[in-house]
Amino acid sequence: MKQTLIELLDARVRAALNAVGCEGAAAVIAPSGRPEFGDYQANGVMGAAKARKMNPRALAEQVLAQLDLAEIASKVEIAGPGFINITIAPDFLAQQLEAALADEHLGVPQPASQRVVVDYSSPNLAKEMHVGHLRSTIIGDALARVLRFLGHQVIAQNHVGDWGTQFGMLTAYLIEAEQEGEVALADLEDFYRRAKQRFDADEAFATRARECVVKLQGGDAQVNALWQKFLDVSLHHCESLYAKLGVGLKREDVRGESAYNDDLSVVVRDLQAKGLAVESEGAQVVFLEEFKNKEDQPQAYIVQKQDGGYLYSTSDLAAVRYRAGSLKADRVLYVVDARQALHFQQMFTVARKAAYAPESMKLEHVGFGVMLGEDGKPFKTRTGGTVKLAELLDEAEHRAFALVSEKNSEMPEAQRREIAHVVGIGSVKYADLSKNRNSDYVFSWDSMLSLEGNSAPYLLFAYARIAGVFRRAENFDAAASIVLTEEAERQLALALARFAEALQTVARETMPHFLCAYLYELAGQFMRFYEACPVLKSEGSVRESRLRLCQLTARTLKTGLGLLGIETLEQM
RNA sequence: CUGCCCGUAGCUCAACCGGAUAGAGCAACGGCCUUCUAAGCCGUAGGUUAGGGGUUCGAUUCCCUUCGGGCAGGCCA
Numbered sequence: 176m177k178q179t180l181i182e183l184l185d186a187r188v189r190a191a192l193n194a195v196g197c198e199g200a201a202a203v204i205a206p207s208g209r210p211e212f213g214d215y216q217a218n219g220v221m222g223a224a225k226a227r228k229m230n231p232r233a234l235a236e237q238v239l240a241q242l243d244l245a246e247i248a249s250k251v252e253i254a255g256p257g258f259i260n261i262t263i264a265p266d267f268l269a270q271q272l273e274a275a276l277a278d279e280h281l282g283v284p285q286p287a288s289q290r291v292v293v294d295y296s297s298p299n300l301a302k303e304m305h306v307g308h309l310r311s312t313i314i315g316d317a318l319a320r321v322l323r324f325l326g327h328q329v330i331a332q333n334h335v336g337d338w339g340t341q342f343g344m345l346t347a348y349l350i351e352a353e354q355e356g357e358v359a360l361a362d363l364e365d366f367y368r369r370a371k372q373r374f375d376a377d378e379a380f381a382t383r384a385r386e387c388v389v390k391l392q393g394g395d396a397q398v399n400a401l402w403q404k405f406l407d408v409s410l411h412h413c414e415s416l417y418a419k420l421g422v423g424l425k426r427e428d429v430r431g432e433s434a435y436n437d438d439l440s441v442v443v444r445d446l447q448a449k450g451l452a453v454e455s456e457g458a459q460v461v462f463l464e465e466f467k468n469k470e471d472q473p474q475a476y477i478v479q480k481q482d483g484g485y486l487y488s489t490s491d492l493a494a495v496r497y498r499a500g501s502l503k504a505d506r507v508l509y510v511v512d513a514r515q516a517l518h519f520q521q522m523f524t525v526a527r528k529a530a531y532a533p534e535s536m537k538l539e540h541v542g543f544g545v546m547l548g549e550d551g552k553p554f555k556t557r558t559g560g561t562v563k564l565a566e567l568l569d570e571a572e573h574r575a576f577a578l579v580s581e582k583n584s585e586m587p588e589a590q591r592r593e594i595a596h597v598v599g600i601g602s603v604k605y606a607d608l609s610k611n612r613n614s615d616y617v618f619s620w621d622s623m624l625s626l627e628g629n630s631a632p633y634l635l636f637a638y639a640r641i642a643g644v645f646r647r648a649e650n651f652d653a654a655a656s657i658v659l660t661e662e663a664e665r666q667l668a669l670a671l672a673r674f675a676e677a678l679q680t681v682a683r684e685t686m687p688h689f690l691c692a693y694l695y696e697l698a699g700q701f702m703r704f705y706e707a708c709p710v711l712k713s714e715g716s717v718r719e720s721r722l723r724l725c726q727l728t729a730r731t732l733k734t735g736l737g738l739l740g741i742e743t744l745e746q747m
Numbered sequence: 748c749u750g751c752c753c754g755u756a757g758c759u760c761a762a763c764c765g766g767a768u769a770g771a772g773c774a775a776c777g778g779c780c781u782u783c784u785a786a787g788c789c790g791u792a793g794g795u796u797a798g799g800g801g802u803u804c805g806a807u808u809c810c811c812u813u814c815g816g817g818c819a820g821g822c823c824a
Contacts, residue, residue, distance in 0.1 A: 205763070208770075218766060221804080231804080255767050256804060299824080336824075458822055467749055468820065474749095480822045487824055516751055517819050544752075544817085551816095582786065598786090610760065614753055615817070621773085622759055627786065628772035629760080636786050644783055680763060692761070695771080702787060711783045747786075 213260035231257030285326030299336035315510035343388030513542035544615035575599030605631035609691035655719030
């Protein structure tokens with residue numbers, strides 16, 4: 176059975192702890208930050224010693240005597256107050272890498288799978304996608320890919336905004352625009368703006384817009400057809416951006432607010448029947464003792480407005496019911512702006528109370544901060560408008576093209592365009608994914624597309640270098656064994672052996688930046704190896720072994736970048 | 748008023764449920780291309796982790812508090 180190095184060490188150290196009478200003590204294995212402290216350290220001894228009022232150093236001695244790492248470690252020693260430092264044996268590492276090379280999944284374990292719903296992207300279809308939708312879209316996509324790779328059954332849900340009063344306004348305006356023979360929907364943003372202007376300025380139009388909402392919800396054929404037409408155009412727009420971004424969302428993943436329309440009244444009646452929802456100031460609300468409002472009273476979670484209309488708080492509850500009941504989810508990830516944190520906490524609370532979400536189904540809000548401009552304020556255009564996502568991506572490709580052309584003036588334009596696409600889009604995504612999603616982050620063209628450092632081009636360059644090696648290697652032995660003699664080789668090997676750990680951390684913490692950090696570390700180790708250890712110029716088994724290391728590095732980089740939704744290049 | 752997130756090198760960010768000397772990149776300075784792609788590598792310099800208490804063998808991490816920034820809190824999403 177496949178397992179990660181950490182799992183392996185964890186099991187061995189726990190066994191040793193058991194053997195000396197510390198049943199149930201955690202091993203606490205962590206990569207050690209410094210070479211002089213070995214590759215991994217077991218820190219659990221100190222915790223166990225504390226719990227049993229023992230001398231940690233003495234306990235470490237006992238554990239060490241029982242610890243069997245014969246074929247795994249080349250050195251095991253006690254250091255400091257009671258750390259056990261472990262250095263992995265080169266032969267064992269080599270064996271791990273060979274196993275990974277022989278495995279389609281690069282040796283990554285695929286545990287019993289869960290059904291995981293990932294709710295992400297979820298744009299408002301009334302308008303064009305803007306930069307605010309970028310984070311949800313790519314963070315969600317990366318998480319979906321990683322979870323899938325780890326063997327989980329991922330159900331993507333694009334909970335688009337396709338319902339509500341604004342669609343009455345839009346269909347009403349569409350009726351007029353059609354009559355005037357306009358090609359109205361070419362620019363969604365413009366269309367929305369003109370409709371809104373009309374709505375605000377013309378009372379008669381506003382009335383027709385409200386009538387359209389009623390007709391829409393009542394199933395009126397004409398209004399529904401127009402609404403469908405609008406959605407289709409808007410979804411096409413989204414899909415073109417998904418394609419450009421390399422995001423895997425499909426039309427069948429779309430299940431918008433409108434899909435829950437028929438359930439809304441059911442949910443409210445059910446909440447009333449369960450004694451959760453009560454009338455308050457004409458609205459139907461669920462009072463939550465767990466949250467206080469401004470008057471220090473229980474917070475009201477509104478599920479139906481005074482005028483009888485429903486809110487997103489209602490459709491979110493309907494969606495939970497669907498995800499538990501029809502999708503049979505074990506875990507649901509909501510990749511949504513951190514500003515909605517309170518809403519999700521409350522919604523989860525209501526969903527639990529109403530038994531829409533069984534205790535066994537985990538609900539997690541995967542929040543993220545906003546994108547800021549270089550001035551530290553929300554990222555806007557010079558005139559203060561929202562930046563369209565399409566424009567941002569075009570700009571990224573433009574800048575990347577200039578950069579590529581500067582580096583490779585003699586390269587055919589078509590190839591430079593291809594490289595610019597991968598570098599440009601990859602840079603935008605990587606710049607975002609490489610940061611801890613919890614905090615706001617500063618969007619900077621310079622640091623993003625800069626030639627150096629922790630950026631997409633660095634990783635892509637590492638991959639392209641390996642591709643270059645294989646272009647020149649006329650033959651190589653794909654069954655050659657790996658031998659790690661140089662320290663640079665061993666460090667690269669160690670990084671390669673940690674791929675699965677990185678992925679598991681990403682899945683557990685729902686933090687894609689751990690994968691970025693891992694890939695950056697791996698690429699760095701490869702660069703050092705590349706400088707220190709000639710591949711094609713060495714001979715015999717050394718050459719073959721190094722080619723195998725290159726091969727696994729390339730596959731790991733390509734796979735890892737692929738999980739982030741970033742393409743690779745054979746040449747750049 | 749209440750709650751959540753954040754504050755780490757000049758700048759942008761890390762630090763894996765508490766671990767050893769807080770790490771990278773940019774910017775600055777100094778080296779390395781007749782040898783597999785220099786979008787690279789090596790080195791130097793840069794820190795009272797916002798301030799103050801506490802918990803303990805050990806705190807950027809946990810608790811309390813002050814300051815500063817962002818966000819949310821009854822009919823928008």
